[in-house]
Every structure is written in C-alpha cells, then in structure tokens.
Amino acid sequence: MREKKWVLNIYQPDDEAAIVKRLEKLATKGWFLERADNWGWTLRRGEPAQVRYAVTYFPGASVFDPGPTEDQETYADYCRAAGWEFVSSYGPVQYFRSTRPDPAPIETDEGAKLEAIHRTKTKNTLLASGLVLVVLAIFWSGQLRVLRQTPLSVLSDNVRLAILAVFLILSLCAVIAPVDYLIWYFRSKRSVENGGTCLPSRTWLRSAANILLLSCPAALLGVVLAAAGSVRRIALFLVLLALQFLPYAALWTVFLLLRRRGRDRASVRKGYIIAAVIAWIGIMALDIAFLDSDILAAPGRQPDQIYVDSHGDSHNLYADDLPVTLEDLGIEVKTADRCSYRAWNSTSILVSYSTYDQSAEGEESDLPWLRYGDQLVHFRQWGWELTDERVEILREALSGQ
Amino acid sequence: MAREKYQTLTEQMFYILLCLTREQCGVDIMERVREMTDGQVVIGPGTLYSLLESFQQEGFIRETKVEGRRRSYRITRRGRERLDQERQRLERQLEDYGRYGEEA
Numbered sequence: 001m002r003e004k005k006w007v008l009n010i011y012q013p014d015d016e017a018a019i020v021k022r023l024e025k026l027a028t029k030g031w032f033l034e035r036a037d038n039w040g041w042t043l044r045r046g047e048p049a050q051v052r053y054a055v056t057y058f059p060g061a062s063v064f065d066p067g068p069t070e071d072q073e074t075y076a077d078y079c080r081a082a083g084w085e086f087v088s089s090y091g092p093v094q095y096f097r098s099t100r101p102d103p104a105p106i107e108t109d110e111g112a113k114l115e116a117i118h119r120t121k122t123k124n125t126l127l128a129s130g131l132v133l134v135v136l137a138i139f140w141s142g143q144l145r146v147l148r149q150t151p152l153s154v155l156s157d158n159v160r161l162a163i164l165a166v167f168l169i170l171s172l173c174a175v176i177a178p179v180d181y182l183i184w185y186f187r188s189k190r191s192v193e194n195g196g197t198c199l200p201s202r203t204w205l206r207s208a209a210n211i212l213l214l215s216c217p218a219a220l221l222g223v224v225l226a227a228a229g230s231v232r233r234i235a236l237f238l239v240l241l242a243l244q245f246l247p248y249a250a251l252w253t254v255f256l257l258l259r260r261r262g263r264d265r266a267s268v269r270k271g272y273i274i275a276a277v278i279a280w281i282g283i284m285a286l287d288i289a290f291l292d293s294d295i296l297a298a299p300g301r302q303p304d305q306i307y308v309d310s311h312g313d314s315h316n317l318y319a320d321d322l323p324v325t326l327e328d329l330g331i332e333v334k335t336a337d338r339c340s341y342r343a344w345n346s347t348s349i350l351v352s353y354s355t356y357d358q359s360a361e362g363e364e365s366d367l368p369w370l371r372y373g374d375q376l377v378h379f380r381q382w383g384w385e386l387t388d389e390r391v392e393i394l395r396e397a398l399s400g401q
Numbered sequence: 402m403a404r405e406k407y408q409t410l411t412e413q414m415f416y417i418l419l420c421l422t423r424e425q426c427g428v429d430i431m432e433r434v435r436e437m438t439d440g441q442v443v444i445g446p447g448t449l450y451s452l453l454e455s456f457q458q459e460g461f462i463r464e465t466k467v468e469g470r471r472r473s474y475r476i477t478r479r480g481r482e483r484l485d486q487e488r489q490r491l492e493r494q495l496e497d498y499g500r501y502g503e504e505a
Binding site: 056070073074075077078079081082084104105106107108109111112113115116 | 411413414427428429431432443444445446447448449450451452455470471472
C-alpha cells in the first residue's frame, strides 16, 4: 500500500472554504497534507482522523524565498500557540492543521484578513496578470496585422481559426481574472466596513472563466483534429500546442535551480522575471511565425503536369477550367505548353471562396500573371493593362459563379 | 458609511492595545486577552500578527525586546491617546443608552 500520493489542486488559493473542506475530507480517509506546490498537494497516509485545516495568506512570503523567513516563523509560532501546526506553504499561501475539535480561527478580524489577501494579490497575481496581458497584446497586434493584410487566408482555414479562438479564450480569461478579483475586493471591503464579512471568493464570473478554460480548449481541439485533414497538419498543430507549455517548463527549471543554489529572494525573483519575459516573447514569436507561414496550410494537390525548364528547374502545371483566362481577356498566349491554369477552393466554418490563377512558368515569360477570386486580387507585370473592359469581363464571369 | 482605518477600533484592536499598556510578548497576547475578557473576545493568531504589524506602522506600539523569535511590545503615547479616544467614545455611547435607552 503506498504511503504517499500527489493530487491536483483544482482550487484558486483564495477559495479557502473549498480547499479546507477537501483536505478535511481526505483526512477522514487517512490522507494528510504533507506538502503544497504550485499545482497540487503531496499527501501522506495515516490513521483516518477528524482534523481541522486552515488556509491563510501571509503577504510577507514569496515563492522566490529559498526557505521560511523569520517573520513567517514568528507567524507560525503565534498559530502554534493557538493550537494550529504549520503544515506547508507555497508562496504566500499557508496551510495549517489542528487536532483540537474547535480551535479558534486563525483570522478573527475580517478587515485584517481582507488586507492580507489584498496585499498578497496586488504583489503577486495582479502583477503576473499584467505581464500576461502585455504578452497577449503583442500576440494580437501581430495577428491583426495578418488579418488586415490577408484576411481570407486566415478566415478560410479552420485550423487557424481554432488557434485564434483558443487564444481569444485565453485572453478573455486573462482579463476576467484581475477584473473578477477587483470586483470581489471592493465588494468585500464595503461589506467589512459595514460590519460584515468578506464575500465568498467564488463568483459567477470566475466560475464562467473556469468553465471556459476547462471545456473550450478540449472542444476546439476536437474541431481542429476533425478539420485538419491530414496527419501532417494534426502533428504540426499538436507540436504547436505542446510548445505553449515550454515557457512553464523553462520557468520552473530556472526557478528550481535558483532556489537550490540558495539565492536570496531578490535574485530568484529577478532571474525568474527575466526568464519569463524571454520565454514568453519567444513563444509568442514562434506562434506568430507559425500562423504567418504556410506550415499549417493544407498540402497542395498533385500537379497535372511537370515542366522542366532549360536550367533543369521543375515547375508544377495545372489544367483546371477557369471562368476567365488571359485568352478571354484578349491576350495571346504563345507558350501554352508551360502555362498553368489552377483553381482551388478554401472553406472554413466562416468563409468559402474560390481562387483562380493563370501564369506562365519558367524563365523568360512575357505573360502577365492573372489571379482572381471572389474579389479581384492580382493582375500585373510587363506592361499589360487591366482595362475597364477586361475588369468587366472578369466581373461578369465571377458573378456567374 | 465607509470608515477610515482606526477611526473606530474593533473589539480585538481595543483589547490588544489595552493588553499592551504593560509590556507583553506577542505570542502571549491571545491568552492574556482571553483572560481579561473571560473568553468573550478571541483573537486569532493571524489577526494578532497583522494587527501588531499595522499598529507598529501607525506608531501605536513599539517593540521593546527581542529574544530569538519572541518579541515583546508596549503601547506608545500615540497608542494611549488612541485608546483613550476609544474609551471616551464608548462612554458616550453608554451615556446615550442610559439617557434614551431606558425610556422605551
């Protein structure tokens, strides 16, 4: 029978009522909290017992501390005098346990309790949220640039749309978290000033954000995998998804290395912040590069013919039916043997459109390159003019599609 | 109506300052207040730690002795003035009760 196990901590640090309830229930089954970390709890086996747990905020403590500070030890001494034994802490979140049936609460003044929570949140969570929002702003500025330049290439690709939707949800949650906390803080402050208690920390806004975070990525992943269309695209998307966790792995490694070397809090925090900025900028740049490039694009279909020019270079030729060709526009095509006529359709849940392309491949061609779609896109080069008459021919042909 | 910090003292704030009219070790304040009030006022250790820190910042108390992690405190003149203001406020309330509350 194993003596220890690790369980995921699904609660927010200030959701103390729910945390205490869970830990006390685990204790009645013989599992006692031994150590808390950022993601969960290490529990050790013992005799099932009715014990009381308490979770408090100690603003003076930080995840960057190599060990408990003297102030933290003094705080623990006060709690021990009241019958509460210190169990573990992660940053400012402190866990205590009491075997007394009805110990005095650790926090008996709601105003002091609210102040402790606010000092901790301002120093830690709100700062981190600000950093995340800055990074997301950089990401979205890049994406809006792409959307402005080539909107159809993004809107017609389900995989790209799914990635943007995931980032939109993450951005919403990043905004909701500090807003939700500030609403709770000011409402609790008003309640305490009027002689009441702090309000429950679990609000409808936070519950909605949690549901979004948990359910939407899974649903979107399903959409993307169904729409990807090829093993290659699925693999590339999963690689891109896995890379998003790289910053966390890198930060955690840097953090553990600095703490193990016994550095002081300021050094650990400085190293962590530098690593965080570099990691997040790196991953955002990678995401933007991925989405800007054709890496996630559907692979091209097989050409109808391959033309090899005098230099030995191969060119793909297609022989699709186009609504309008250069010949229809009155342009003589002498090099029909290396002229490519290609049509393709891009479809997503938002947009479906067709593109038609005629060009002469290889060197020394004097033909213009014609590309058009549901909206006229390109017609250029070598002195050929897109006259009103030719535009009209294109419009008539396209309106019939 | 919103209250300025320490405009009025809560029961716990009042008894901590009262307790520190004599030098007292921080960790003993909880038990001392319980004795003074026959168990009517209970100060949690987290609240005690936060209030001692706040009172020091406000200048109501000062640290008098440090023996390892055991720190002793005593009220300052500013703290006594604040405590006295609170006593006067409570006496006024009692007078008002005596004047108007008995008539009903």
